[in-house]
Amino acid sequence: MIYLDSAATSYYRPDSVAEAVAGAIRTMGNGSRGTHPAALAGARVIYETRELLAELFHAPGPDRVAFTANSTESLNMAIKGVVRPGDRVAVTALEHNSVLRPLYQMEAEGAVLEIAGCVGAERSPGDPLRRKGLLDYQALKTILEGGVRALVCTHASNLTGNLVDIRRIGQWCRRAGVIFIVDASQTAGIIPIDMERDCIDILCFTGHKGLMGPQGTGGICLGEGIEVEPLLTGGSGIMTFSREHPRVMPTALEAGTLNGHGIAGLRAALGYLKEQGPDSLRRRERAAMDAFLEQVREIPGVKLYGDFDQPERAAIVALNLGDEDSGEVSDFLAQEHEIYTRGGGHCAPLMHRALGTERQGAVRFSFSPFNTVEEARQAAAALAGY
Template sequence: MDDRKPIIYLDNAATSWPKPPGVVEAIERNVRENAANPGRGSHEMAVKASRVLFDARKRLARLFGIGNPNDIAFALNTTHALNLAIQGLLKPGDHVIATSLEHNSVRRPIEAMKRRFGIEATFVAADEQGRLNVKEVEAAITSKTKLIAASHSSNLLGAIAPIAELGETARRRGVKLLVDAAQSAGTLSIDVEAMGIDLLAFPGHKGLLGPQGTGGLYIHTDLELEPLMHGGTGSKSEAPEQPTVRPDRYEAGTQNTPGIAGLSEGVRFVLGETTKTIHAKESELTFALMEGLLAIPGVRILGPELGAERTAIVSFTVEGIDPSEMAFLLDRQFGIAVRAGFHCTPLGHETAGTYETGAVRASPGYFTEKADIVSMIDAVKEIVTMGKGNRG
């Protein structure tokens, strides 16, 4: 019999939980009523399935300031979307600029393109708090530079990048801007036109409150990418080549219609609550957590200082306690879910000075309660006290 306490979930930066009730209902309803292939038939169920996808695109377009919903290609996750953007745009001889805060979902495709096609890459360093100097990014632009890739918010530090400034620089210099919105979609305001974003990769399962296996890539109307996958689309089936019409060009194979139905409902929830309200609540919880942890001897919080703007990510280390041990004790003894390790961003840990140790990451979400934050602070305090006693 499991007599553990109810879980306190502080791992929303990986996947948000719980989901709004409507998300689960939308997935179930789709499986029960619209379980047919979208775009692959003219019968009623297929038409309804197609409508699910288009409604989701319309809601996403509204959220991100996108003029044409068909400029959104659905993907399995942010990683899939980023690979489509990076591999679909860059060609041999091109140069790409990224930052020292990037997730492996940006770094590894770039490194693969370097090995396979000889592209060149420059990773511009942010400071220890995650602040990026746009002038240093501009200084790295060469005649071969085709793309600037930047995380909107670091998944380790919570630092928020100056995307609008990067967008202005990119447009002025004739370079494309790819934004990794894994930690910002649904939490921070995003307007692709106003911010100069050419490519926006986003997950469905984090701030948009949808299920795993969903996400997408916005591709500017004037930008053409080489498809990452080729195959059936339900359109131009007589042609041997992938069709050029959007979004079919980038969506080979049957889409995750039940998942996208859930994503659509998650986006509807975000639109109703507004990103401003969501960010304000998450910021309040984040600052309370930071304040409580900083009062504990030996705790160091990574990223922007207390009170500075950030997303709901609080990564920290505790002197004398391994991050993995801290996360294990929080889970097993207190029922608190956090994540420890390198968070798929060794570049970020090099920037923060924690490459040798990793860190513990706690990430509140919109449904986190203030009592959960208090419990987290008390638990860390108790573990630190126990650790001192054992060392004494």
């Protein structure tokens, strides 16, 4: 089996992750819900994981890192905790439905959305520029200068793998007084992120992709001075007799029991990332992607989507074979060759419209540091045999 669907979720993980989860299930109590040894063990694991995440993302401190179940929860928390009826909000055509659907909900409640599209989106679907799926930075800059409360922006497209220049955009936001919310679902753990340098006010991430942690883990990091209205209220372990949920971070955004066992696995994954180094992991997955790309370019009728001239990008290759249905091609690879990819719409409707692939979708090959160059070449050869 060759797994090339890491943009959806990691399949290959360090052995230490599974071992940490199993160990936590056997030994950990409920962190921050008691002072006995089992509860304290849980609290220590959770706090140490906050420290590692704050270090990785250059967040202001571990107390500014709150845990969630995934990026979707983090983004809902950020969007609904910042945007109010009447606010103008900027967003890009590269976004996942985890961004778009909460924003559409806020739009129905009176917010106004301003969407920055892609360069060449008005051209024919076969146009080389349109297929690159490039964000229109000038259009985005114009929107920001026109006055908006917040910008929600992905760090990399989950469809094309194109990387967004969040440092440049963050500086625009800082000058314009715009709250900058970044979706790091496709980049956290692999592409460097510095909240201070990149002027990020709110960073949303998941633990089960590039961070290689368990599903059901994720988080939200807040910059200094940024407040988010809680999405949930309830048990907190502190201020029991208050009728209001505590406002102090990270408790303010962590109502209820955390997934301590999953967070233990995430801590182990973060330890692996720190030991290996993001640069080393990025080179490994990039080598596999480049080998795959070199071969598939030679397949007659192949249509590639994304900007592969970028020096840095997510290790994703989206493509189609002529007019073949992307789901059929993906199923062929799985059933005939045990090569696992993802066909269809990838929860990215605006990006597919920008590329002109709404009806056909695309076959997405997404690589991890555990994929080898040989696996990439086998996948390309199998695709050529469709």
